[in-house]
Amino acid sequence: MSESIVKGKVYDIQGFSVQDGPGIRTTIFLKGCPLSCPWCHSPESQAFRSQLSWISMRCIGVEQCGKCIKACPKGAIKAGNAVKKSGTDEAISYVSIDRSLCDDCGDCTKVCYPGALYLCGEDYTVEELLKRVSKDIPFYDESGGGVTVSGGEALSQAEFTFELLKGLKERKIHTALDTTGFTDPKNIQQVLPYTDLFLYDLKNMDSSQHKIVTGVPNERILDNARRIAEAGGKLQIRVPIIPNFSDSEENIRLTGEFCRSLGDAVVLIQLLPYHDLGIVKYQRIYDDVKVLKAEPPSDEKIMELKKILEDFGLTVTVH
Amino acid sequence: MYKLKPVSIRVLKMREMYRNTVPKVCTARLKIVTDFYQNNPNITGILKRGLVFKEIAEKTPVLISQGEVVVGSMAATYRGSALFPENDIAWMQVDYDAGKLFNRELDPYIIEEEDWDYIKSVIPYWEKNSLSAMVDQYIPEGYFNAVGNQVTVYNGKNICTAPVGHFCTNYDKAIRKGFGAVKAEAQAKMAEMEGHMSGNMIEQYNFYRSVVIVCDGMITLSKRYAAEAAQQARECTDPARKAELEMMADSLNWIMKNPARTFYEAIQVMMLYQIGLCLHNNMHGISFGRVDQYLSSFYEADLAAGRTTPEKAQEIFDLFALKVAEMNKIWFSGTTLTVTGYTVGQLMTLGGVDKDNNDASNAVTYMMLQTAGRLLLHDPPMSLRIHKNTPAELWEAALETTKICGGVPTFENDDVIIPALMRNGRMDLQSARNYTLIGCVEPAGCGDEWPACGGSGGEAYWNMPMAVLHAINDGHNPMADRYGNITEKRTGANTGYLYEMETFEDVLEAVKTQYQFFLEWQMTMVNMFEVVAAEHMSQPLVSCMMDGCMESGKDVMKGGAKNNSSGVPGVGIGNAVDSLVAIKYMVYDKKLCTGKELLDACLTNWEGKEDLHQFILNKVPHFGNDDEYADEWAAWLLNLFADIVASFTSIRGCKFAPGLYPVATNVLWGLLTPATPDGRRKHEPLSDGISPVQQLDKHGPTALLKSVVHIPQEKYSNGTLLNMKFHPSALSNETGMAKLIALMKTYFNLGGMELQLNVISGETMRKAQENPEEYKDLVVRVAGYSAYFVELFKNCQDDLIRRTEIDL
Structure with missing residues (x-):
């Protein structure tokens, strides 16, 4: 067991988390993100400070x-x-x-x-978190679940995330890392051996559009995905379906092609249609609501996009 | 993928009739019983109870409604209610005087003026001759000092209901052996004894004699229905219905005396025996036992012989369930606050293991779930026994059913319940493996145990936080009782005030003293009651089939059954545990307030102490969050309660069995309980079942379940009850369902005994409050029973909405 005293800034710990990977999970949400996606429904995840x-x-x-x-x-x-x-x-x-x-x-x-x-935003040591999440081991074991480390961007607190994942694996707990992929490749290399599954966002295949909307280009994100695939890691790709940004057939086709090129590494694609439930959370920390307001995509639209991806031989679910 | 099968037109019509009929009070039973009692004061004891049943069987109205195949009626009209004066009927005058008999808001009944005139005319007689009146003479002198404590329960004056059902006799024997064979057995025993009876053989002789009488009664009742069916057949012009009525007449002539031959006959035996039991007893919680186990062989034989099809059998079961749903009883208006929705709790048990510990589920198990899911019936309630080898498809069928029909079925864990039933000498392995659920969630022997829950004249729902309050308030109840009286006297033991207790250990000592004090009184009242009831309310009709009674020649009320028990359920667990935790944290560990401040805050309902109140609610650890600081005291308190209860001996020689379930008394008891140290305000409902205090479980369902397994559930063989409320979105797909099953299995692996689910959003329930017509068929689990939401007491509805909702 590592004796590290590095602390992580956590904004939420959610038990019985059933959307962030297989089985019953506990999701640890770390604070701070280098992206600024306008549809973000976790405004409290964005800043690095409490x-x-x-x-x-x-x-x-x-x-x-x-x-x-x-x-x-x-x-x-x-x-x-x-x-x-x-x-x-x-x-x-x-x-x-x-x-x-x-x-x-x-x-x-x-x-x-x-x-x-x-x-x-509260500071935790790895030990404190391990103690907390270990309480639910009986539920992970019965359901094939485990712990998901999410954000913000968990790899922005790279050292802490590494120690946490390592500690989880030492306790034989299934690990998932929910990441934007926008991080230094060496951070990916470091956590790879301790991450059973990457929950990996592909927001838009066009780098310039990606930059305009989220504030960062996508080359590094795509490279890191390839790196994970080459190293034998498993990817669950998450595609937010945002009106007038990522919802074009073209973008989804390119996403499908990219996923296909990663071979067996991609185990599942999740489509995450835009919703407007995040607004209330903005009011807790900001005077004005900065979240994107748009019409949620129709079910027909989502089914069409799902079909495109399935035609690549990919397994797709909708959330 | 689980699918609901189509429902036949006939069943739909029957269901419509059930949902659209306002029950009517029927005086037929009242008249038969009153005449018999008034004309035969010389007939007493068990003979009186035997003969009064025979009289009922010969004279009760025989009613076969249009389209019915499974028959049996409690009253002269469809969905009518009989009256039970031997227990008590004076409550009707009390309700009438309070303007609560006609036009009652909850569970309304039609009562004809002339019927009320008759009822009124016989009330004075029963005021001196009912069990209530008799029991009241035997209250121990010392109990009057404790009256007004609001911890113990004793239903004497005007509302004594006992035995309060909550048993399961051997229906399988009635089906396979018949009353003719039992009668012959009893006659043989009598012949053997005739002329040379020493010692208590006279009592045995009297028992067998009354068995012969009630068996004749059952056969008579069946033959009267046969005659009615034959009569209707003669008058019927529709050839199909005519043939059906002739078939019914043939069966009704045969069954009861002889063993059942078909699936239909087996069901008809159950139904008529149930009618007999309910007409003889004060119907409530009389449970059917393991129905799928009784019926399976008949179903398979009928199929093999080509006598039936799955569709036909399903229709018969549907009609059977609707007959059971139709049965109801008018209650004292006060009781409707805890048991609304015409609930009678005629529970059926499904699944489980067989005598060799193999899975016992069969085609009838699924048939029963189909009935509940398609007809949206809360009565008969159903309990599914789960074990390590329960098939995945049964899990699925049960969860799909509970999603649309709240709390039907409940989930019961064989792996905890079977060993629990074998503790403290309650029953052997064979009986334990064959257990059933009775009433709400109480495990009991299936046809071989008299568990007599309700020896206090009702169920002994013991108020846990109120006893804690007595412990820190020198044995005083600071609040007015249900009649508005504030008592100046000490109603509990002398344990001093919180501010006089130097350490938390002193508090624990005080709690121990009060728990011992009040539980001993509860035991005393249960035993006193049973002594009186055993003389006047013998149960030959139950006993003739119950394993052990024919062998011992003793009535169930005298301990004749193979197994015996006596349940005492605790209520308000969450509040009681949190009260201890708050006292420990605030006064002793962190010293954030004095004992005087905390006690005064409770006595003044937190007036002017909002700061302290908020701190306790939000900053002090609470039970239900997988926090050892709080959960440790759940283990402490519930070991204490269980060990005290289990040390008591019943008049039948058996030990008492502790339980933890409230029906909906948590709401009513809450109205009668002052503010408590855990931050609960006066009048607010107590926590429900073994759940944490409403909305103070803040770490999700896994933490909640980890907390509640700190309760030594294996010591609670009278049952525990855990309600969980899920938002429908959590279970909208297969993955969600798989995760829920894993959640439940983990709970059971960790020692959980029982779990029941509502899959509904608070929003839907609020809409149902606003537009009851649109939500007429919305079934929800309340506590020990399910009901149509719109028929519930408003406070109960609000309590359901307030419970923590699990979503994603």
């Missing part, structure tokens, strides 16, 4: 509490206007946060007992 979050539903109002106002050293929290509490006729004054003054110090979260204010 961020103050606020869930209005949990707030009991300044009438009964309001301790956060006094606790804030920057004077960033004030009483808001009285509104009707949802589902009741009671008036309640929620707090209002001036994000321009807030530096995410987290002092307010320490006095917020209802947990309406909390710091998104």
